Amino acid sequence: MDSVLANQWLPVSFSKDLQKDPISAVVLGERVVVFRTAQGVKALKDLCIHRGAALSQGKMIGDEIMCPYHGWRYDGSGKCTAIPQQPASRQIPPKACAVPYGCTEARGLVWVNLNGDDPATLPPYxxxxxxxxxxxxxxxxxxxxxxxxxxxxxxxxxxxxxxxxxxxxxxxxxxxxxxxxxxxxxxxxxxxxxxxxxxxxxxxxxxxxxxxxxxxxxxxxxxxxxxxxxxxxxxxxxxxxxxxxxxxxxxxxxxxxxxxxxxxxxxxxxxxxxxxxxxxxxxxxxxxxxxxxxxxxxxxxxxxxxxxxxxxxxxxxxxxxxx
Missing domain, CATH: 3.90.380.10 (Naphthalene 1,2-dioxygenase Alpha Subunit; Chain A, domain 1)
Known part of the structure; x- marks a missing residue:
């Protein structure tokens, strides 16, 4: 991975094209899933920690993205919030999470930053x-x-x-x-x-x-x-x-x-x-x-x-x- 560009904001979508469904993008060789929540746009590594399915093939349940394979759900921070195969009373393992990336919306575009999240470094327009x-x-x-x-x-x-x-x-x-x-x-x-x-x-x-x-x-x-x-x-x-x-x-x-x-x-x-x-x-x-x-x-x-x-x-x- 390019360590220089991994610290910069890169475009993944026009704002108008990111609606209710998640989208996938490849950023510097990394598969990324981008989706909308009430708190703004979010980006995660496009990978369910359970069996490696692409989260971008799943669907949104409220502000959470659901894996299409076994129904695991993740919030915008990457935290796993639901594992249907185990009792609701059982604690979700800390390892059950997705890698979050910096994501923001500006200049009519959705941007992802693999190693940062400071919007002040966005290019001006x-x-x-x-x-x-x-x-x-x-x-x-x-x-x-x-x-x-x-x-x-x-x-x-x-x-x-x-x-x-x-x-x-x-x-x-x-x-x-x-x-x-x-x-x-x-x-x-x-x-x-x-x-x-x-x-x-x-x-x-x-x-x-x-x-x-x-x-x-x-x-x-x-x-x-x-x-x-x-x-x-x-x-x-x-x-x-x-x-x-x-x-x-x-x-x-x-x-x-x-x-x-x-x-x-x-x-x-x-x-x-x-x-x-x-x-x-x-x-x-x-x-x-x-x-x-x-x-x-x-x-x-x-x-x-x-x-x-x-x-x-x-x-x-x-x-x-x-x-």
Whole structure:
């Protein structure tokens, strides 16, 4: 298990998708069950201590989750509250418990932290909390690629003109002017990067778009862009769940302070088209593990953000999905 990311909040579901039934997730190779209670969202190791059944296949009884195999019940702290096969008068063994994990709900997402529970360390998403913005949710997208590869693709400005030609880029306007990456507190933030886009937001109007990218966490990044009308702001956050070395789940939140008549379905349809274009490349990149040795691949000035990201991963000793 990646000891660095095990101490960070990782997305497992959109809030809207976690209803009355429990859901399963794979977090850094660990099977986790997530469910709602009157006290909030909870997460446990997806394993009944009795015979190893998956608790996520069970059902909720009030605020407790019941194992589908023998009916053992667990509360949100992992304590076993009922063993039907023994008399109610008999004490439940202390060993009869499930491993609890940190779990919280914020920014329209449910997050799990395998080794901590401090919500102050959650990545920020300012626009989500701003009433002037409308936020949309896209995905989650299952990708057979490492988390760092998925994140780096989001940060890669140079591919827009080719992989997303006709929407986010144009091969006739592929040059990327030089820019710098700055450390601001614990974040990495770029200068403004200008990109000509035929259709930057789905309205079908071409114009020069100004991007500012931020790396918030190893698995959480975002950008904010403005265009023809500087008062119109469009932001997007990508939060990636690393399931294993080359398996990821991507959650995308987009926010706009204009064009608010667009439905979530319309926004997500366009974003899914774009992400599917990315997936076709991501799942065929080699090596599958992102090289942290900068000598292994050829880099250009346009790749400064990717270089900064790789350096950050190396400094933090992030191991999952890297080489």
């Amino acid at each position: 300012i626009e989500y909390e701003d009433p002037d913005y409308k936020t949309f949710f896209c995905g989650p997208y299952q990708v057979h690629a490492s988390m760092p590869r998925v994140v780096e693709n989001f940060l890669d400005v140079g591919h827009l003109a080719f992989l997303h030609a006709g929407s986010l880029g144009d091969p006739a306007h592929s040059e990327i002017t030089d820019y710098a990456v700055h450390k601001v507190d614990s974040r990495l933030v770029t200068d403004t990067i200008s990109v000509f886009q035929p259709d930057p937001d789905g309205r079908g109007m071409a114009y020069l778009t100004d991007y500012v990218y931020e790396i918030l966490k190893p698995s959480v990044v975002r950008f904010k862009k403005t265009g023809k009308h500087p008062s119109e702001c469009y932001s997007m956050m990508l939060a990636v769940l690393p399931e294993g070395p080359v398996s990821s789940k991507a959650f995308i939140c987009g926010s706009m302070n204009y064009n608010k008549h667009v439905t979530n379905e319309e926004f997500a349809e366009r974003q899914s088209m774009i992400f599917n274009e990315d997936t076709s490349v991501l799942e065929n990149q080699r090596p599958e593990l992102l090289p942290l040795d900068l000598q292994e691949e050829l880099h250009l000035p346009a790749d400064r953000l990717s270089i900064a990201y790789r350096k950050m991963l190396k400094e933090m000793n992030v191991s999952i999905g890297t080489a």
